[in-house]
Amino acid sequence: MQLFKDIFYLFFPDVCLSCNQQLSKNENTICTICRHDFPLANFTNQIDNPIEKKFYGRVPIESASALFIFHKKGKVQQLIHQLKYKNQQEIGTLIGNWLGEELKSSNRFKNIDYIIPVPLHPKKKKLRGYNQLTKFGVTLAKVLNSEYIDNKLIKTYSSETQTKKGIVARWNNVNEQFKIKNEDYFNNKHILLIDDVITTGATLESCANQLLKSKNIKISLALMAFTE
Structure with missing residues (x-):
């Protein structure tokens, strides 16, 4: 079995989903190289970090963090593009473990x-x-010994992509798009x-308002990446 795996790997090697270079077996x-080259945000233990400041006067947030800093045409953009549009869902697991361990070790x-x-x-x-x-x-x-729930907060209607919209247009576009099924x-x-x-x-913000x-609810945020 191991010989078969070695032969398969020889002809169909795994590649890095960030730089597309061949991965070693370990x-x-x-x-x-990419793992050490990613721009880390280091927000987890930082009180009043840039994400938390973004929501001042908008919605009450307990704590917020992100794993990466997002730059256009950078490694993080390439990685998340692979996750969102190329069905490379193992990226979600990778980032979840990486950020999860950060959050687990934090008192926040x-x-x-x-x-x-x-x-x-x-x-x-x-x-x-x-x-x-x-x-x-x-x-x-x-990692955090909590429960994942994806059927209580729902999106009530579809919309255009947010990528190229300004802040006012984004707010008008997402306001009232979301609904909570059971408020209690x-x-x-x-x-x-x-x-x-x-x-x-x-x-x-729209999701948090719902x-x-x-x-007596508390809301914290965890993001894959933060755009400066």
Whole structure:
């Protein structure tokens, strides 16, 4: 069996999903060079970090963090593109483990009850075939000993991509797009709301406002990447 695997690897080697170079046998998903070359945000233990400041006066956030800093045409963009559009869902698991261990070791992300992803509209999920946040969220839940729930916060209608919109247009586009099914379900709970890349924060704000309809709820944020 091992001989067969070695022969298969010889003709069909795994490649790094960031730089496309061949992986060695002890590497997984991304190569060691890329892993050390990614721009890390280092926000997890930083009070009043740039993500938290972004939501001042908008919605109350307990704590927020991201694993990477996002730069256009950079390694992080390439990695997340592979996750979102090329069905390379092992990237979500990789980032979930990486960020999860950071959050687990921090006093700022204790007692997380539920992990909630920013939802996709059912039509978009059917077209893509998956939510790029699922593996990320499931992995975070395992590391943080919490529960992943993806059927309580829903997206009520589809919309155009947010990528090229300004802050006002983004807010108008996402406001009232989301709905919480059972407002009492999250009463007295600490929610970790997750997304891939944060820019203006309009989508997360809209989701948080829905979750805040529950009583005595706390909301923290965990993102794959933060756009400066």
